[in-house]
Amino acid sequence: MPRLTSPARRRLIATLPITALLAGSLLATSLPAAAADDSVAGPRTSGDPMFPNIGNGGYDALDYDVSLSWSPTGVADGLVTGDITTATTTMTARALAPLHEFSLDFEGMTVEGVTVNGVPASWSRDIDPAAEKFKLIVTVPTPVEGEFTVAVTYSGTPVRHVDSDGAFEGWNGTNDGAILLGQPIGTMAGFPHNNTPSDKATYTISVDAPSVLANVSGVQGDAAVASNGELQSKTVSGERTTWVWRQDKQMASELVVIAIGRFEVIEGSVTLTDNRVIPSWSFMDAGLSDTNKTTIRNRVAQLETITRNLESIYGP
Structure with a gap:
């Protein structure tokens, strides 16, 4: 794994510039649809007393399909910086009751659109870093029942998540790439999801990255992407390679790792x-x-x- 620099604790993670967030903001993109009389809004918490604003209710996440493209943008403070130029995460879930609204945890980057069962949905973001609250709230034109899918497209400079104890999670730069680490709640800086260990799911993780990367000294080498589960495919296209990993056993989101570097x-x-x-x-x-x-x-x-x-x- 690439060298990491960090505080002296079990997660030795490097620094990334933090994208400024608007504390306590509610950034609505469109007006909510009218709710059916018998539908409900899913709770914006999983009820975890340690992280009361993390996790969500009203549905059971079954599977995540995370597809993203990452590119380096330079070097800062002795670490590689990078952007996610395009990304889509699709969650397949089961509604526990008819839902006209539900939420996911998502920190940083820019949301470009949300669809539910292939139909555009309205959404907003409720963000309060001091309270460790990073909600993506989805309002559907027609309440969902049973199994449904929600797809979120997004992009931008990913952020690291800083815990109240000063530990670094989320996306972090390394000396030749980037790494996403989750424990206990940093995975929400990587992709929108239900960020609680009580809601395990299966995963497909597809990462498009340069085939060759340079470290901070300019030394180039073959690049690779490591993630969870089994490697399904490695497809070279020009100067980039797409790595697809599949985790078929249900797993807590805090265990998701994506490492990009000269391996x-x-x-x-x-x-x-x-x-x-x-x-x-x-x-x-x-x-x-x-x-x-x-x-x-x-x-x-x-x-x-x-x-x-x-x-x-x-x-x-």
């Missing part, structure tokens, strides 16, 4: 105790010394032994 990718496989074979990918910082790279390759060679031992303790 050497070590592909392999692990044969499990019952002879099933699963793929493995290890992403090694291209800037490491040869000695450190040898150490990492030796550790990667032990993954099968380690995994089989874990199976003996926890099961298949």
Whole structure:
């Protein structure tokens, strides 16, 4: 993984310029549609006492399809800066009751449009950084029932999220790219979603990035994108590559990671105790010394032994 600079704590994350937010603002884009008599507005909280303004109610998130394009824009404070030039996140969810309004957590960047079941919907943003509140509120022309989809298009300079304890999450610059880290609530700086561990979902994460990146000293190297689940495809188009990852097991959003940088990718496989074979990918910082790279390759060679031992303790 690229070198990170940070406060001395478990998440060693680098700094990014923070996009200015309007505290306590409610930025409406259009007038809300009339609600049906029997529909409700989903709660703007999941009821977490530690983070009362994080998470949402009224629906169960089932799946997220996150597709984004990232490009470096320069160097600041010894770290690479970058923009998300285009992005769309589609959430598939199940309404727990007819909903004429519901909310998602989303910090930073610019929302360009929202559709629900393919139909344009009105939306607003309720933002209060001091209260750790970053709501994207969606009002639908026709109340949703059962399973539905909401697609949000957005772009801009992503921000890092700073916790009340001073820890950095969200999007952070590194010495040759960028990384999105979530625990405990920073994933909302990456894409709109229901930001609570109680609402797990599956994920498809597609990232379009340059095929070659330079570090802050101008040294170029092959780039890669690491994320969750299994690598579904890697498609080269001109000077850019699209990496598609799929997480088929339901997962809390705080566990989502997207790392873009100069990596050497070590592909392999692990044969499990019952002879099933699963793929493995290890992403090694291209800037490491040869000695450190040898150490990492030796550790990667032990993954099968380690995994089989874990199976003996926890099961298949």
